[in-house]
Amino acid sequence: MDYEGKKKIHCKLVDHHSSRINALEEKVQLLWDAARKNNFEIHELEFKAQDAEKRLEILTSQVEKMADIISEKWIQIRQLEQAVQMTEMRAPKVKRQLTFSKCPFVEFIKNLFGHHLETLKGILHPYGSYSAADPNSYWAQALHHLRGAFSSAKQYHYKLQRFVKQEMERNELPGALANEEVVFLVASALIVFPIYIAFTFLFSHFR
Missing domain, CATH: 1.10.132 (Topoisomerase I; Chain A, domain 4)
Known part of the structure; x- marks a missing residue:
C-alpha cells in the first residue's frame, strides 16, 4: 500500500474518532446540563422544605397557644356553668324571699x-x-x-x-x-x- 492509501485510511480513522469524541462531548454537556438542572431543583426543594418547616413550627406554636387559650376558656366556661347552677339553685329561694317580702x-x-x-x-x-x-x-x-x-x-x-x-x-x-x-x-x-x-x-x- 502506497503512502496515499495509508494517508486516506488514517484520515478516515481520525474523522471517525473525532466524530465519536464530538458525540461524547455533546453527551457530557447534556449530562452536565442535566446535573446542573437537578442540583437547582434539589436546592429549590431544600429551600421549600426549610420554608415549610418554618411555617410548620409557626403553626405548631399557634396551635399550642390556641390550646392554652381553649383550656383557659374551658375553665372559665366551667366556672360560669357552676355559677349558673348555683344561681339556678338559689333562684327559687330568692323568689320565695321576694314573694315573702312582698x-x-x-x-x-x-x-x-x-x-x-x-x-x-x-x-x-x-x-x-x-x-x-x-x-x-x-x-x-x-x-x-x-x-x-x-x-x-x-x-x-x-x-x-x-x-x-x-x-x-x-x-x-x-x-x-x-x-x-x-x-x-x-x-x-x-x-x-x-x-x-x-x-x-x-x-x-x-x-
Missing part, C-alpha cells in the same frame, strides 16, 4: 312592730315610762299603740286577702277552698294572731 302580712308585721318596737320596749321595761303613781299613762300609751295596730290591720287586710287567695289558687287542693269566706277567715287569722299575742303579753305583764 306579702302584705309581712309588710303589716314590719310596720306594726318595726315602728312600735322601741316604744313597746320602754313600756314593758320595769324602769320604763310605767309609773305606779300614774298607771293610766301607761294604759293610754298601750291603747294608743293598739289603735295604731288595728288601723294598720284594716289597711293591710284587703291586700292580705288578695295575697292569700293567689297563694291558695296556686295549689290544687287549697285552690278548691279559695272562696271569699275562707280567704277572709285566713287573712283575719293572720292579722289577729300577732295582735292577740301582743295584747296577751301586755296584759300578762301587768296582771
Whole structure:
C-alpha cells in the first residue's frame, strides 16, 4: 500500500474518532446540563422544605397557644356553668324571699312592730315610762299603740286577702277552698294572731 492509501485510511480513522469524541462531548454537556438542572431543583426543594418547616413550627406554636387559650376558656366556661347552677339553685329561694317580702302580712308585721318596737320596749321595761303613781299613762300609751295596730290591720287586710287567695289558687287542693269566706277567715287569722299575742303579753305583764 502506497503512502496515499495509508494517508486516506488514517484520515478516515481520525474523522471517525473525532466524530465519536464530538458525540461524547455533546453527551457530557447534556449530562452536565442535566446535573446542573437537578442540583437547582434539589436546592429549590431544600429551600421549600426549610420554608415549610418554618411555617410548620409557626403553626405548631399557634396551635399550642390556641390550646392554652381553649383550656383557659374551658375553665372559665366551667366556672360560669357552676355559677349558673348555683344561681339556678338559689333562684327559687330568692323568689320565695321576694314573694315573702312582698306579702302584705309581712309588710303589716314590719310596720306594726318595726315602728312600735322601741316604744313597746320602754313600756314593758320595769324602769320604763310605767309609773305606779300614774298607771293610766301607761294604759293610754298601750291603747294608743293598739289603735295604731288595728288601723294598720284594716289597711293591710284587703291586700292580705288578695295575697292569700293567689297563694291558695296556686295549689290544687287549697285552690278548691279559695272562696271569699275562707280567704277572709285566713287573712283575719293572720292579722289577729300577732295582735292577740301582743295584747296577751301586755296584759300578762301587768296582771
